[in-house]
Amino acid sequence: MLKVSHHNGKQDTILSGLLKNVRYSISVAASTNAGSGPFSVPVYQDTREGAPELAPSSVECTAVSSTSVRVGWQPIALPGQGSSLVGYNVLYSTDEGAWQNATSLHTEFYIQGLMKYTNYTVKVAGFSSYGAGPYSYPIVCSTLEDVPGPPEETKVLTVSATSLLVSWKKPLHPNGQILRYTVYVKPISSTSPPQGYRVEVNPQQNPRTYSLEVKELSVSRQYEVWVAARSGAGEGAPGRRVPHATKHRGALS
Structure with missing residues (x-):
């Protein structure tokens, strides 16, 4: 049952629970106790596209040097990314550090300037002009060893x-x-x-x-x-x- 509002002699309602970025055909018919009348000529309207609904899959992280790692992932499947996917957010942090954010337009990213021989937690999300989608499950990787500092x-x-x-x-x-x-x-x-x-x-x-x-x-x-x-x-x-x-x-x- 839809809730109908009256404004300036007109009636309107809000249709909710629709799919993102989908064209809908909408017709209206009046009904009484005797039954429903004929439907109006349909009008067509597209819902807006929202943020991606799925996270990237198969996220992996590989050490490149003592201060850099490569993060790669599989793109979000088309039903879950929509047509306006812009890129990906890559979040990374040490065990006790704050999250740092990087942006990639591709399905890989090289994080540089990291601390040597240190564990980092990494997760990835797709984003569109409507915001970021869900993040992937966090994974942990470590930068490589380097020569020690002075005693x-x-x-x-x-x-x-x-x-x-x-x-x-x-x-x-x-x-x-x-x-x-x-x-x-x-x-x-x-x-x-x-x-x-x-x-x-x-x-x-x-x-x-x-x-x-x-x-x-x-x-x-x-x-x-x-x-x-x-x-x-x-x-x-x-x-x-x-x-x-x-x-x-x-x-x-």
């Missing part, structure tokens, strides 16, 4: 006349799974390459500070010490270089 807070202490204790903290930006650290020691006055000492990392442990005692150094000599971290992508930039001298034997007695 933090490198410190050197004298242990004996021929040994130094080097300590440091992990990089602020590991950019991957750190496999080991290399402690480099070089006499300041020497032109020879530095001596490297490897410190392997146990992935089951996560100490706040790492340390290594460097032995068999020369007595009362000035050294320069620095540390670099290595991931599966290679060795990263070294931390700050710390000058420190071993003492002569009498100074430690």
